[in-house]
Amino acid sequence: MWIYEKKLEYPVRVSGPNPKLAKAIITQYGGPDGELAASLRYLTQRYTMPTSQGKGLLTDIGTEELAHMEIVAALVYNLIKDASISQIKAAGLEGYYADHDRAVYFVNGEGVPWTAAYIQSKGDPITDLHENMAAEEKARSTYEWLINLSDDPNVTDVLRFLRQREIIHFQRFGELLDIYQDQLGRKKVF
Amino acid sequence: MEVKELQFSLVELNLFLDTHPTDQQALALFEQINQQLQMKVAEYEKRFGPLTVQGQKAGCSYWQWVEGPWPWEMSY
Numbered sequence: 001m002w003i004y005e006k007k008l009e010y011p012v013r014v015s016g017p018n019p020k021l022a023k024a025i026i027t028q029y030g031g032p033d034g035e036l037a038a039s040l041r042y043l044t045q046r047y048t049m050p051t052s053q054g055k056g057l058l059t060d061i062g063t064e065e066l067a068h069m070e071i072v073a074a075l076v077y078n079l080i081k082d083a084s085i086s087q088i089k090a091a092g093l094e095g096y097y098a099d100h101d102r103a104v105y106f107v108n109g110e111g112v113p114w115t116a117a118y119i120q121s122k123g124d125p126i127t128d129l130h131e132n133m134a135a136e137e138k139a140r141s142t143y144e145w146l147i148n149l150s151d152d153p154n155v156t157d158v159l160r161f162l163r164q165r166e167i168i169h170f171q172r173f174g175e176l177l178d179i180y181q182d183q184l185g186r187k188k189v190f
Numbered sequence: 191m192e193v194k195e196l197q198f199s200l201v202e203l204n205l206f207l208d209t210h211p212t213d214q215q216a217l218a219l220f221e222q223i224n225q226q227l228q229m230k231v232a233e234y235e236k237r238f239g240p241l242t243v244q245g246q247k248a249g250c251s252y253w254q255w256v257e258g259p260w261p262w263e264m265s266y
Binding site: 003004005006007008009010011012053056057060061064070073074077078168169172175176179 | 193194197198201202204205206208209210211239240241242243255260261262264
């Protein structure tokens with residue numbers, strides 16, 4: 001089970017309405033390398049991790065990703081909540097607005113809805129950990145490109161925090177992979 | 191803000207300890223920060239209301255949890 005803490009992992013502040021930036025950032029909510037995909041990927045792979053240590057790490061990183069999903073949602077929500085219709089039109093968000101008003105929905109930057117096809121769960125810990133390390137790097141790259149696009153220093157600050165967390169998760173998954181590969185090298189069968 | 195910083199330190203130590211479960215320095219630091227955090231959470235909840243539902247004030251005549259603002263509505 002989970003217990004909700006009524007706070008964000010990192011504070012979110014925006015300088016003002018900016019639906020154009022929201023349109024790009026929303027991909028980290030419902031896009032292929034976004035936080036929903038990350039959290040669901042780890043939280044479903046954890047059942048078949050071969051050791052308690054692996055189950056723990058995937059539970060904990062999957063849980064932190066839920067907190068990141070909330071941070072991204074807070075960014076998108078605050079960037080579009082006070083946007084005028086003309087700003088929404090100028091941002092090319094008419095299609096999104098027609099379907100969702102100013103609500104937060106799981107799509108990528110081009111409006112494509114989230115799909116479970118973005119993630120894998122293979123039952124082989126070596127395979128799954130390689131997928132997860134690649135996923136962390138893809139998310140890190142996405143945050144890099146979003147930082148390049150950001151014209152709001154308050155938003156950039158949050159994006160930098162999220163980028164940094166991808167690097168830590170990559171590191172921790174790598175350590176678990178090393179542990180598993182050592183065990184395989186000693187011919188210990190899971 | 192102090193609560194956020196201490197909690198973040200615990201998240202970071204949590205993940206580190208997952209892959210380094212016998213690191214004595216990290217274990218000691220986790221214990222130390224965890225103690226500090228308990229105190230700060232109690233102070234925070236007294237001022238701003240519950241962080242989790244368990245933070246409901248004893249004897250309070252209304253349900254504090256549903257009072258705003260929610261985390262995405264904060265202006266820091």
